Amino acid sequence: MKKEQLAVYFIAGTPNCRTSIDETLQAAIHGGITMFQFREKGEGALTGETKKHQALRLQSMCKQAGIPFIVNDDIDLAIEIGADGVHIGQEDEPASVVRKKIKGGIVGVSVHTMDEFEKAIIDGADYVGTGPIYSTATKTDARPVAGTTLIAKMKEKYPHFPIVGIGGITIENAVDVMKAGADGVSVITAISHANKPDQAASKLKNVFSKTK
Ligand SMILES: Cc1ncc(COP(=O)(O)OP(=O)(O)O)c(N)n1
Ligand SMILES: Cc1nc(C(=O)O)sc1CCOP(=O)(O)O
Numbered sequence: 001m002k003k004e005q006l007a008v009y010f011i012a013g014t015p016n017c018r019t020s021i022d023e024t025l026q027a028a029i030h031g032g033i034t035m036f037q038f039r040e041k042g043e044g045a046l047t048g049e050t051k052k053h054q055a056l057r058l059q060s061m062c063k064q065a066g067i068p069f070i071v072n073d074d075i076d077l078a079i080e081i082g083a084d085g086v087h088i089g090q091e092d093e094p095a096s097v098v099r100k101k102i103k104g105g106i107v108g109v110s111v112h113t114m115d116e117f118e119k120a121i122i123d124g125a126d127y128v129g130t131g132p133i134y135s136t137a138t139k140t141d142a143r144p145v146a147g148t149t150l151i152a153k154m155k156e157k158y159p160h161f162p163i164v165g166i167g168g169i170t171i172e173n174a175v176d177v178m179k180a181g182a183d184g185v186s187v188i189t190a191i192s193h194a195n196k197p198d199q200a201a202s203k204l205k206n207v208f209s210k211t212k
């Protein structure tokens with residue numbers, strides 16, 4: 001995985017989108033997102049075959065655009081459909097186990113402390129996501145707001161390891177996350193609830209280009 005692929009990392013599931021997730025993702029791709037995570041979670045989330053078929057449609061759009069298609073939590077689905085990778089948190093399957101299952105695919109791990117970060121590196125993570133950087137209404141079980149301090153500490157100790165910030169990130173505050181040392185920003189609402197998701201993605205990409 002190239003670090004640059006984390007620049008504008010869009011995450012969404014059907015419950016996050018105001019119009020259809022297919023339209024939202026297509027617009028986000030048009031605006032320049034660099035990676036996509038299918039996170040089918042929360043009230044009204046699809047399950048079973050319907051979830052799989054939705055995943056396949058989105059995967060095909062990502063493939064055509066040449067951006068990695070990552071599956072959140074559901075390792076079996078990721079393997080079944082041949083996704084480019086998975087994202088797991090501290091409450092999910094251990095990263096060391098997932099690393100073996102996913103073989104050469106991308107493994108992203110959520111971390112909240114320096115110890116979790118160093119363990120993720122040892123376990124074979126390709127990148128880490130850390131947050132919530134700012135207050136978020138999207139994840140009901142999010143941890144307390146962390147700010148950008150941990151990102152700066154992680155970058156200081158491991159300058160080359162890919163790190164992305166997540167949680168409450170907007171077009172306005174993304175610059176501070178980048179300046180703290182993140183290689184990119186992960187967003188749900190900033191793109192999925194935007195009136196024009198393509199423009200939101202494009203503005204986030206501009207923040208990245210101006211900061212890096
Ligand atoms: C890029 C990125 N970073 C962090 C997360 C959060 O993962 P997790 O803690 O497992 O929480 P859920 O997303 O599964 O609710 C993420 N998904 N992506
Ligand atoms: C999925 C997720 N994980 C978080 C973490 O802190 O690990 S915050 C979060 C939600 C991000 O959504 P939004 O961009 O709408 O705030």
Ligand SMILES: [Mg+2]
Nearest residue numbers: 073088089092
């Ligand atoms: Mg998870």
